[in-house]
Amino acid sequence: MREYLKLIEKTRSSLLFKYVLFKCLLVTFVILYFLYIFQIIEFSILSKGLTALQYAKFGLILFVFSVVYIFILFAATLSNVYDYEMILFTSILIMSTILKANAADLSEFFMGVSIGINLKELLLMILGLTLWLSVLFSISFIAKERISYFMWSLVLILISLISLNALGHANIAIPEWPPESLAELLSNRVLVMSLLTLVDIEICSNLAFISTITSENIRKLDRIYKALHEIFAGKTLSETSLDRKEIIDTASKLKFSPLALIMLRGQSGIYALEETSGEVLSKVAGFLKSRSAQDTDFIKAALGLKVIPQFRFVLLSITSSLLLKLPLAVLSTLLAYYLAAVLSNLYPEVVEVRTPMFSLVVFLLFVLIFYLLGLAVTRRITK
Amino acid sequence: MKIRLTNVAGVYLLISFFGFYLSFSLYQLRYLLSFLASIGINVGVLFPNIDGAISLAPWLLVFSGILLSAFILSYLRFSMIARFALLRLEAKREISSDKIFQGEMTSVCVKIRNPTFFDLDRILIVDVVPDTFDITFGENYADTFIRAGGQAEMAYVLRAASRGVHLIGPLNILLRDKMHFFVSSIEIPIMSEVRVFPSYSDIRRLEIAQKSMGGFLPGQHTILKIKGAGYDFHQLRQFDHSDPIKLIDWKAFARLGKLLVREYLGERIIKLYIIIDTSYTMGYGYRRLTKLDFATRAGALIAYLAKRLQDFFGVMLFSSTVHNFVKAARGRGHFMRVLSVLAEAEPEGIANLPGAIRYLISHEPRSCFLIIISDLESDIGAIVEGVKIALANKLKPTIIVPMSPFFEIPSPGSSFKQMFRDAVMIEYLRRINAIASKITQYGVKVAPVSPQNIVSVVLDSYIRAKHRFIGAI
Numbered sequence: 001m002r003e004y005l006k007l008i009e010k011t012r013s014s015l016l017f018k019y020v021l022f023k024c025l026l027v028t029f030v031i032l033y034f035l036y037i038f039q040i041i042e043f044s045i046l047s048k049g050l051t052a053l054q055y056a057k058f059g060l061i062l063f064v065f066s067v068v069y070i071f072i073l074f075a076a077t078l079s080n081v082y083d084y085e086m087i088l089f090t091s092i093l094i095m096s097t098i099l100k101a102n103a104a105d106l107s108e109f110f111m112g113v114s115i116g117i118n119l120k121e122l123l124l125m126i127l128g129l130t131l132w133l134s135v136l137f138s139i140s141f142i143a144k145e146r147i148s149y150f151m152w153s154l155v156l157i158l159i160s161l162i163s164l165n166a167l168g169h170a171n172i173a174i175p176e177w178p179p180e181s182l183a184e185l186l187s188n189r190v191l192v193m194s195l196l197t198l199v200d201i202e203i204c205s206n207l208a209f210i211s212t213i214t215s216e217n218i219r220k221l222d223r224i225y226k227a228l229h230e231i232f233a234g235k236t237l238s239e240t241s242l243d244r245k246e247i248i249d250t251a252s253k254l255k256f257s258p259l260a261l262i263m264l265r266g267q268s269g270i271y272a273l274e275e276t277s278g279e280v281l282s283k284v285a286g287f288l289k290s291r292s293a294q295d296t297d298f299i300k301a302a303l304g305l306k307v308i309p310q311f312r313f314v315l316l317s318i319t320s321s322l323l324l325k326l327p328l329a330v331l332s333t334l335l336a337y338y339l340a341a342v343l344s345n346l347y348p349e350v351v352e353v354r355t356p357m358f359s360l361v362v363f364l365l366f367v368l369i370f371y372l373l374g375l376a377v378t379r380r381i382t383k
Numbered sequence: 384m385k386i387r388l389t390n391v392a393g394v395y396l397l398i399s400f401f402g403f404y405l406s407f408s409l410y411q412l413r414y415l416l417s418f419l420a421s422i423g424i425n426v427g428v429l430f431p432n433i434d435g436a437i438s439l440a441p442w443l444l445v446f447s448g449i450l451l452s453a454f455i456l457s458y459l460r461f462s463m464i465a466r467f468a469l470l471r472l473e474a475k476r477e478i479s480s481d482k483i484f485q486g487e488m489t490s491v492c493v494k495i496r497n498p499t500f501f502d503l504d505r506i507l508i509v510d511v512v513p514d515t516f517d518i519t520f521g522e523n524y525a526d527t528f529i530r531a532g533g534q535a536e537m538a539y540v541l542r543a544a545s546r547g548v549h550l551i552g553p554l555n556i557l558l559r560d561k562m563h564f565f566v567s568s569i570e571i572p573i574m575s576e577v578r579v580f581p582s583y584s585d586i587r588r589l590e591i592a593q594k595s596m597g598g599f600l601p602g603q604h605t606i607l608k609i610k611g612a613g614y615d616f617h618q619l620r621q622f623d624h625s626d627p628i629k630l631i632d633w634k635a636f637a638r639l640g641k642l643l644v645r646e647y648l649g650e651r652i653i654k655l656y657i658i659i660d661t662s663y664t665m666g667y668g669y670r671r672l673t674k675l676d677f678a679t680r681a682g683a684l685i686a687y688l689a690k691r692l693q694d695f696f697g698v699m700l701f702s703s704t705v706h707n708f709v710k711a712a713r714g715r716g717h718f719m720r721v722l723s724v725l726a727e728a729e730p731e732g733i734a735n736l737p738g739a740i741r742y743l744i745s746h747e748p749r750s751c752f753l754i755i756i757s758d759l760e761s762d763i764g765a766i767v768e769g770v771k772i773a774l775a776n777k778l779k780p781t782i783i784v785p786m787s788p789f790f791e792i793p794s795p796g797s798s799f800k801q802m803f804r805d806a807v808m809i810e811y812l813r814r815i816n817a818i819a820s821k822i823t824q825y826g827v828k829v830a831p832v833s834p835q836n837i838v839s840v841v842l843d844s845y846i847r848a849k850h851r852f853i854g855a856i
């Protein structure tokens with residue numbers, strides 16, 4: 001059985017290498033995207049975002065203070081006390097207890113604070129904070145491989161960029177629609193950003209997909225390796241002491257009734273058959289040995305080695321689907337808007353055809369027809 | 384086939400529609416600015432580049448349009464794969480042994496082949512295993528990618544923890560796309576039956592004891608060998624005038640010059656029926672450790688012993704009706720049939736002992752020995768009537784009564800639980816004694832048993848019957 005343990009170790013290392021590779025690619029794409037965004041905006045916005053955090057902290061303290069003050073005021077009014085200075089100091093005392101701070105310092109803090117902030121500065125701070133939030137969402141996406149986090153990150157970036165552009169703190173030179181030449185189209189920052197966003201969504205989603213499958217298989221191999229090691233080589237001293245510690249910890253937290261203990265033992269079927277876990281493990285070991293002698297394919301399947309995907313096929317599948325989907329999506333959209341433009345040129349006397357809503361309606365109709373046609377074709381193929 | 388949207392698809396669509404909304408808001412902003420300017424409000428101080436932001440609107444419209452188109456294309460692709468490939472998946476389950484004893488292992492191998500020309504991006508395969516089995520090695524699920532024409536194979540080892548006829552399956556398959564936008568699932572109805580016989584551990588213990596005693600079974604039945612008209616040679620002894628002349632061994636006389644009589648071992652074969660009450664109350668007790676489980680274990684041991692001693696043995700499972708009946712016979716094949724019937728025992732209905740005895744009489748008109756394993760929790764009158772009918776038809780029963788409190792109430796850990804258990808036991812014993820006194824007056828033995836001694840008491844009853852030739856043919 002040693003050779004199977006070695007086989008699992010080897011497969012696991014190979015999977016781990018691939019997993020790290022996919023993660024690195026994912027990080028690279030996300031960093032590239034953020035680098036592009038950060039060179040559009042002014043860098044000072046990010047530091048303003050951090051300053052906003054300080055203000056947010058202050059705002060929170062102020063909110064708590066207001067609540068405390070209102071309660072004290074209400075209580076004092078009920079007791080016919082109208083000494084407002086005393087009410088203020090009582091509130092500060094309670095706040096100092098809540099925050100575990102010196103009351104004199106807190107009093108100075110409340111009395112001496114002056115906020116020299118204008119509306120534009122406040123807006124910039126909020127937008128800076130939004131950008132930081134999008135960075136955090138992206139980090140979560142990299143860690144958890146959930147594409148929805150990346151989507152939220154993109155939404156926040158989009159809002160921040162448009163607002164910063166309006167405030168004059170983002171350098172996006174936006175040409176009039178439609179562009180006059182191809183060079184103008186290709187040098188357009190909005191176009192580059194849009195394409196980068198689209199490609200990032202698609203590539204990062206696919207990288208997240210392949211990373212998830214790889215990590216699932218690594219975890220599965222880990223579980224099976226542990227089980228196989230326990231069956232054939234027993235537990236190491238550190239594992240045993242860890243298990244014992246876990247049992248002690250669990251026992252100190254939970255007290256099982258005798259009935260629950262019997263039911264728990266019965267759950268594993270060990271009690272019912274009067275077998276100890278050691279006996280069961282030795283039976284499993286014997287069974288695995290005899291089965292592996294009869295059929296080596298069986299043991300490989302049991303080790304989970306026959307469900308590991310072949311990555312060259314996965315990558316091929318990802319590439320082919322991206323190469324088909326992305327150009328088709330861009331083409332169909334442009335075609336829909338081109339159709340809207342043609343219609344507006346055909347009927348220039350109709351005011352409605354010149355509105356953006358007309359473009360959207362034509363686009364949606366086009367998409368609907370495209371969808372229905374696609375569905376009909378799908379059903380025909382799958383019949 | 385249903386295709387469900389995931390929350391990721393929801394966020395994606397939200398972004399797409401948000402793009403459209405933002406674009407239209409920017410278009411509207413142009414009108415709002417001109418209105419504000421007309422009433423003397425200039426926002427240019429705060430937003431110096433507002434016109435630049437407004438000119439972003441058409442780009443946003445196109446970008447959102449591309450996102451929506453990409454989404455629809457993804458849906459069409461997934462829909463095609465789900466409708467075409469998912470329904471054409473070829474699944475196969477192989478079980479190394481579908482007839483095993485409780486506590487033994489069997490291996491399950493599941494193969495899924497994708498014969499279509501579509502890749503299955505992310506497929507979660509779950510083979511449903513009932514909780515009557517313990518998965519001792521491997522996993523019954525896999526999350527993988529199956530390429531066009533490819534195959535995935537998973538295997539695991541099961542330990543039968545509970546007696547019965549169990550079904551493994553169906554196979555649940557969940558398909559997701561690469562972007563995790565859509566989910567579709569199907570259930571492949573491939574079922575595999577595994578028949579789990581009662582535990583072999585008691586029989587194995589008996590076999591080990593037999594081997595250690597040089598091939599003889601331990602206990603009272605070892606003195607069963609008596610002289611008689613059998614075929615196995617016993618001894619040669621001096622001729623007595625009362626002996627029939629036909630018994631003289633003339634070859635021995637020619638060799639030794641003495642009149643010797645050849646004696647043979649008597650073959651007293653009995654016919655017994657293991658009658659197990661499968662009423663719903665027999666299903667009480669701990670999981671996989673009910674009164675019925677113990678009863679079937681004891682039944683399996685008796686059947687084994689009867690097979691070894693070449694007795695005729697049959698089995699009957701009854702509650703309100705007779706569920707299974709195997710007429711008494713001998714041999715290994717018959718033993719396996721009896722085990723198979725014992726594996727099928729399921730607690731249901733209310734016990735009807737007179738009905739079961741009448742059924743037995745109609746199928747077995749000759750005298751025989753009955754081992755009835757019942758908790759006697761049905762009507763007392765019916766139980767007594769059943770016993771009377773049996774006795775009237777030369778059937779000699781012995782009733783083994785699993786005492787419910789021992790099977791259903793755990794060992795007390797505190798004085799309060801001890802009190803509760805004692806109270807229940809007192810009431811229970813009062814009832815059992817009342818029933819036992821009514822039955823024993825007809826000369827029928829009633830043996831109350833606990834989980835610890837049920838097997839030995841049943842074994843003892845059989846040996847005693849064998850010793851006394853109860854139900855002898």
